[in-house]
Amino acid sequence: MEVESSSTVQALASSLGVKLDAIPSEFVRSEDERPGTTTFRGPVPEIPVVDLAGRDRDRIAKAVSEAAEGWGIFQIVNHGVPAEAIAALQRVGRGFFEMPREEKEKYAVEPGSGSVEGYGSRLQKEPEGKRAWVDYLFHNVWPESRIDYKFWPESPPDYRKVNQEYARYLVSVMDEMLSSLSLGLGLEGHVIKEALGGEGVELLLKINYYPPCPRPDLALGVVAHTDMSAVTLLVPNEVPGLQVFKDGHWIDAKYIPNAIIVHIGDQIEILSNGKYKSVLHRTTVNKEKVRMSWPVFCSPPDDRAVGPLPQLVSEASPAKFKTKSYKDYKYCKLNKLPQ
Template sequence: MKDDTTSPSSLPSLTKQLASSTLQESPGVPVVDLSVYDEEFLVRAVTKASEEWGVFQVVNHGIPMELMQQLQMTGKQFFELPDAEKETVAKDGGFEGFKRNYLGGIKNWDEHLFHRLSPPSILNYKYWPKNPPQYREVTEEYTKHMQRLTDKILGWLSEGLGLPRVALTQGIGGETAEYVLRINFYPPCTQSEEVIGAAPHTDMGAIALLVPNEVQGLQAFKDEQWLDLDYVNSAVVVIIGDTLMRMSNGRFKNVLHRAKTDKENLRISWPVFVAPRADMSVGPLPELTSDENPPKFETLIYNDYIDQKIRGWALEDLPVYGEVKDK
C-alpha cells in the first residue's frame, strides 16, 4: 500500500521540478458557471475538473460582489498598517497570526495573516485584527458563504463518485470541519524571476477556495509544465487537496501549485482551507474500494498525516507552505 502525498500528475521530486520545469502557455484551467440549472451538468463539470486538473474556477457562485470587495479592502487595509499594529496579532508559537516570510534559499517573499474561521468552538479572536474595525463583521459574513459554497461543491463531487450527496462533507467531519483563512500579501519584487511568493506544494486539507486580486501569479502544474491561472473577475478558485485525493482513492488530483511575485504590482490572495479535525481518521472511503480496486492510501489520523507530510517537506529541503495545524 502506498501513501504518496502527490497525485500521478506530480513530478517525483519537487526539487527536480523546481530546477527543470518551464512555464508554457495555458490550455485553460476549467471555469464552471454555477448559475446553470442542470445539476447533472454541474456534477459532471466539477468531477471532470477534479479528476483531470485538481483545480478549477467557479463563477456565479452566489457570493455577493460587494462582500468580496469588502473582504479584499479590509485585508489590504490591514497590511497597510504600521508594523507595530500588525504585530499585535503576530504568531506566538502556533500557525495562527501575522508573520513575514522573506526567506533565503528559494527566496519566498510574502507576509501573511492566518486564523481559524469555523467552527465557533475553535476560534481565537486574538488573531483577528481589530483594525480595520469592520474586519470581523466582513470576515464572519464571508465565512457563511464559504461554507455554503463548500457544501455545494463537495455535494457535486460526492455524486460524481457515485455516493450520496453528503458523503464527502460527512467524511471530513460535517459541522466540525475546520475552516481557516490565510491572507497572502506579496509586495512587488524586481527579482520576480528568482523570487517565489509561495513554493510549490499541495494542500493537506480537503479543499481550498481562493479569491485573488487582479494581479496574475497563481500557477498549477499539469502535463509536465507550469500553467498560469487566468484572472477571472469575481471567480473563486477551487483547489483539491490531499485529503480529497485520499478519500476518493486517487480519483481526484491534489494539484501541485505555487504563487509567483510581480515586478511592479502588489499581489494579494485570500484562500480558505477546509480540513478535517486533527483527531479524525482520513483515508479512502470504503464505498470506493474493493478487491478489484484496493485502497491506494493508508488511513491515518489527520494530525499524524500532517506530521508525516511536514517530515517529507523537510527531506525535500523546502519551506512549509499550505495549511499547518498546531501539533
C-alpha cells in the same frame, strides 16, 4: 549584489528602494524552480471554469468531477457569494497589511504554540534556508467554536463583521463543492462531508501578501506544493501569479473577476482513492505591483481519521492510501516523513 534581508518580506521590499537588480540570496530559487525559466510560454489549455448558475445538480456534479479528476483545480462563477462581500474581504485584508509594522506584530504567530494562526513571514523551514517572497495572516473563520478572535485584527474596524459574513457565504459554497465531488464518485451527496467530520469541518483563512519584487524571475511567492486540506477556496486580487503544474509544464491561471478558485487538496485525493487529484501549484510575484490572495482551507478536525472511502475500495481497486488522523497526516507531511 548581496542584500541583507529583514524579518518580514514587506519590510525588506520597502528597504530595497532603488536596488532594482537585487534580492537576498535566500530568496533566489534553484535553477529548476525559477519562474523566469520554468514558466511555460506556449499555448496551453485554460483551467476549467464551472458555472453554478441555475444549480443544475447533475450538470454541476459532472463538471466539478471532471475538473477534479483531470486538473485538480477549477474556477467557479455564479457561486452565490456577492461581489460586494468579496470586495469587502479584500479591502479589510489590504487595510491590515497597510498598517504600521508594530501594529501588525500584535497579531504575530506565537512561537512554540504549534499553531499557524497569526501574522508572520517564515511559514516553514526550507532546505538551504530558502524563503518565499510572502507575508501572511492566518486565522480560523469556521466553526465559531474554533475561532480565537485575538488573531483577528481590530483595524480596519469592520474586519470582524466582513470576515464573519464572508465565512457564512463560503460554507454554502464548500457544501456544494463537497456534494458535487461526492455525487461525481457515484455516492450520495452527503458522503464526503460526513467523512471529513460533517459540521465539524474547519475553515482556516490565510491572507497572502506578496510585495513588489525586484527579481520576480528568480523568486517565488509560495513554492510548489499541494494543499493538505480537503478543498481550498481562493480569491486573488487582480495581479496574476497562480501557476499550476499540468502535463509537465507550469502554466499561468487566468484571472477572472469575482471567480472563486477551487483547489482539490490531499484529503479529497485520499478519500477518492486517487480518482481526484490534489493539485500541484505555486505562486509567482510581480516587479511593480502587490499581489494578494485569500485562500480558505476547508479541512477535517485534527482527530478525524481520513482514508479511502470503503465504497471505493475493492479487490480490483485496493486502497492507495493509509487511514490516519488529520493531525498525524499534517505532522508527517510537514516533517517530510513517509505517509
